[in-house]
Amino acid sequence: MTGKGQERVSAGGGAAGRRHELAARAAAETALEAAVAAGAEAADAWAERRRSRRVVVWREAVEELGEAVSCGVGVRAFVDGRWGFAYASGFASDELAEAARAAVALARIADRETGAGLPDHCGQAEVPDLADERLLAASSDHCVELARACERAARAQRAVTDVEQVVYQDAWLEVALANSASFAGAFTASSAWMYCTAFAGEVGERMSGFGLDIARAPQGLDPERIGREAGERAALLAGATKPPSRRCAVVFDAFAAAALVAAVGEMLSAEQVERGRSPFADKLGAEVASSSLTIADDATLPDGPASAPFDGEGSPTGRTELIAGGRLLTFVHDVRTARRAGTNTTANALRSSYRTPPVVGVSNLVVAGEQVPFAQLLATLGDGFYITDLSGLHSGVNPVSGTFSVGASGVVVRGGELAEPAREMTVAGSLTDLLRDVQALGDDRRWVPLAGSVSTPSLLVDGITVSGR
Structure with a gap:
């Protein structure tokens, strides 16, 4: 949905992010147009595309390795002080139109809610780039090796008797929002995080320690530091007893x-x-x-x-x-x-x-x-x-x-x-x-x-x- 005075904003993600932002933006605007055509007095559409990956390692063996891509649009429709919400799991035009009609139908039968509606002022804050394209270039093999390095570092710490698991996860998210108040914005964000749980002490008396790091891409993580932190925190608690109140x-x-x-x-x-x-x-x-x-x-x-x-x-x-x-x-x-x-x-x-x-x-x-x-x-x-x-x-x-x-x-x-x-x-x-x-x-x-x-x-x-x- 376009028109004079419409505000368009975009933040982050480089070429890859901008390419997918365009797809998300188009889906949001298609859903918005369908909601208005179905009778919404005001509406917005939130579109997103997410690519995620998860790696779980134990004793250096890969216990889990998975990647997923999902996309969809959520539509809010406002009618006479009421609002309804529906979503489509995909960017297909017919699914977007169906979700928009459903949101309008739900709004017509909902109770009135004081204050419901679109913002009086929409816009975008100045934020740094939230996406690191190195994430897209990182192979799953590289992420597995990061997790293995983390586990080795944890097991090398004194008193550590086992490591429960090392989990690596990342996500690449493209978002677009369009509303009938002439706002259309988009941004891309990435995240990568890894955590490790180590144990110190024997079975029945074991104490756990946790290590964690987050970044915009796997290249920004420090797997050895995460493993050391988990091991050191577990070792700190080894031999713990119940203290006096x-x-x-x-x-x-x-x-x-x-x-x-x-x-x-x-x-x-x-x-x-x-x-x-x-x-x-x-x-x-x-x-x-x-x-x-x-x-x-x-x-x-x-x-x-x-x-x-x-x-x-x-x-x-x-x-x-x-x-x-x-x-x-x-x-x-x-x-x-x-x-x-x-x-x-x-x-x-x-x-x-x-x-x-x-x-x-x-x-x-x-x-x-x-x-x-x-x-x-x-x-x-x-x-x-x-x-x-x-x-x-x-x-x-x-x-x-x-x-x-x-x-x-x-x-x-x-x-x-x-x-x-x-x-x-x-x-x-x-x-x-x-x-x-x-x-x-x-x-x-x-x-x-x-x-x-x-x-x-x-x-x-x-x-x-x-x-x-």
Whole structure:
């Protein structure tokens, strides 16, 4: 669908990305035209083509090797304050038209929803190139060798008795969005990641360690570092026992901190606030965190796993400070929640794929503040625990109150030094109290995409209840 004043944007991907972007753009515009022809008062179409690959290695043997290519278009149609959604798994014109008609038919029978509709302003943020074409040139044999190198590095670490597996995955994604408000945009993004789980100790007493790296292409990964990290983290916990219960300060390493921050991010969704499922519902403008802590949502970061020039509705992305100077400044919004709250969208309408309509969610969550070396972090802690692993977080967090009680393992800290490893602990507290009780940040910032998309260092937090024996 074209016309005077239509905005066309494209970001990233080079020649290969632009070629496939054209196919996705054409599919989106075909579906959009069909929705308008079927009677939609407003509509948008989200098209994507994804190429993915997965390699699993154990004892240097390839246990899994697979590649997949998928494409499709999701169509939203708006009629008289109502909306419907349908999708087509492919770019064939007849399938796109069928999905468009279905979306319009569903909109006619849906309930009215206040605030539903297209953004008042669509556009594209200035973002760096999100695609690395070296990924397309990398053979599966090369990816297998990367995984094998990772496993060898893990097995070479002291106390490591086995490696569960090494998993390599990558994805090349082309996206196009067109809507009846004269917006048409496209971008390409690539990602490659590898993780390894190593074990230390004998069967029945084994402790695991995890290593991870992410990049835009496999050439940007460091398989030896991933393997070493997994092995070292497992060895750190070898021989762990259940410690005495106590209430004390704790250092959450970056992996554990990311899981907690991701849980906070879910509670900062305006949709969760509307539903009464957030402890921050009545805290806008109030002090909710340590004054030294900043938490921002930023979809424009060059290395951000969730970066994109526009969100799932076509709003230009940007950096939004959610918590700064200890105060809660805003929730994350899409168009609907922003209109109902009388504010502006923060461009946080997310789509997990073309098969789903956009929902409110965070993109890249970034924790910032003055950072100190790890040794200084432990020295400041004095006596307490260094937590390296949390389990059961999804079921162990109350989204209404923010309280949590989850399994943990780590190392006892005594006199500012790592002492004996600890296991079978339960750490409990409140996420709202946790934010206020952050005492210091480490200098080991990293991306942890397995707990949402979070960039955080280790966090020193006071007042955590640790239950052991």
